[in-house]
Amino acid sequence: MNTTQRALAVGLGAVLLQALMLIAFAWPAANIAPRDVPLAVTGPQAAMVADQLGLHSPDAFDISNPADEAAARAAIEDREVYGAIVTGGGAPRVLIASGASPAVAQQLSAIAQQLSGAPAAQVEDVVAADADDPRGxxxxxxxxxxxxxxxxxxxxxxxxxxxxxxxxxxxxxxxxxxxxxxxxxxxxxxxxxxxxxxxxxxxxxxxxxxxxxxxxxxxxxxxxxxxxxxxxxxxxxxxxxxxxxxxxxxxxxxxxxxxxxxxxxxxxxxxxxxxxxxxxxxxxxxxxxxxxxxxxxxxxxxxxxxxxxxxxxxxxxxxxxxxxx
Incomplete structure (x- = not known):
């Protein structure tokens, strides 16, 4: 193989490497979506809320049913779930943990607005991200x-x-x-x-x-x-x-x-x-x-x-x- 052929081979190899890097870095970012995200739903209307979530976003959440709000909070703090929806006593309330994932916390906050029908839905950040880096x-x-x-x-x-x-x-x-x-x-x-x-x-x-x-x-x-x-x-x-x-x-x-x-x-x-x-x-x-x-x-x-x-x-x-x- 002469110098020109080696140069062509190196150039083509670099092209393939560039394509692989674009795919590796851009493809995951372009396909971000919830897939069996662990989520707790508790309270008297837990079954109804779980059904609504299943109809709106099939396979988006892996829903568990803790006994009460305290158990749901414990599950968040133990990193068993990313958040929780608490029903009963009015509109559902959503507990999030931006420290675990600001991206998931943002999606759960949007769900809270859909469930309550109000732009200022009740959302509580149980484990908050650092105040100097709220978006992570x-x-x-x-x-x-x-x-x-x-x-x-x-x-x-x-x-x-x-x-x-x-x-x-x-x-x-x-x-x-x-x-x-x-x-x-x-x-x-x-x-x-x-x-x-x-x-x-x-x-x-x-x-x-x-x-x-x-x-x-x-x-x-x-x-x-x-x-x-x-x-x-x-x-x-x-x-x-x-x-x-x-x-x-x-x-x-x-x-x-x-x-x-x-x-x-x-x-x-x-x-x-x-x-x-x-x-x-x-x-x-x-x-x-x-x-x-x-x-x-x-x-x-x-x-x-x-x-x-x-x-x-x-x-x-x-x-x-x-x-x-």
Missing amino acids: TAFGAMVLPLVMSGIAAGVLLTLVIPAAGGRLVGLATFSFGGGLLSMAIIQGWMSVVPGPYLGLAAVAGLVSFSVSGTVVGLASAIGRAGIGIAALTMLLIGNPFSAATSAPELLPRPWGAIGQLLPPGAAASLLRSVAYFDGAGATKPLVVLLIWAAVALALLGVGAVRGRNTDTPQPSVTAPEPVAA
Whole structure:
């Protein structure tokens, strides 16, 4: 293949990559709609309201029926549902949790107006988003820098540090320092995310280690092709389907669920749980991130063993001297 043919091949490859990125980032945003969003409906008219919701928006909500308003509030605070509709004593009231998802909270507020027939429907934000970031814009924008910096750190460690032990030290340093500094910026300077500083810093550090460790681990185990595989997985699949600015139930199936199994989606869910819900609903995303971190360490170990076997000198075999007859 001559230079012109290589140039054409590279150009066509870049075109395909651009098309994939447009599809990955624009398609989920263009198809946001409620799909089995967990919602609680309680009170004497709960059955009627559930029927109305089913007729108006089929398959939009996964409706549960808690015993009373207190149980519905508890379900919201435990991240079992995104909101609740309370009937009885006049027009239905809607309880939302903008801390869980401003996008879902906005849709439930619109439903409240439809149910009551009044523009100023009774809506109560049980778990509100930060006052400095009511729409969750800054929160959603926080996940992508964590992912991109993790990829960059993984690439640098792979290219600059040859030894597995040195790469592990670099990963630990980046994760520890990055978690502390990133949350100092987000909470101290921007003041857009509430919650315990050390807890959020630990989450950010774990996310950084999972992403950068995956890059380093794959590159150590299978070579530099692992850098591209890890980076494309995090950026083309993990980030657009992370639901950091919406909710997994608003994305097309099954991509919303798949996104929660990758570090960007698990990071968004875990940060919300720690920041707004005192850790409620944190188990699943925490386990996902820990599994990615463990896999990264295992791949790094595989790379270390391969490197050790490659560097071990093989014993030379000398031919026996001929014996005179």
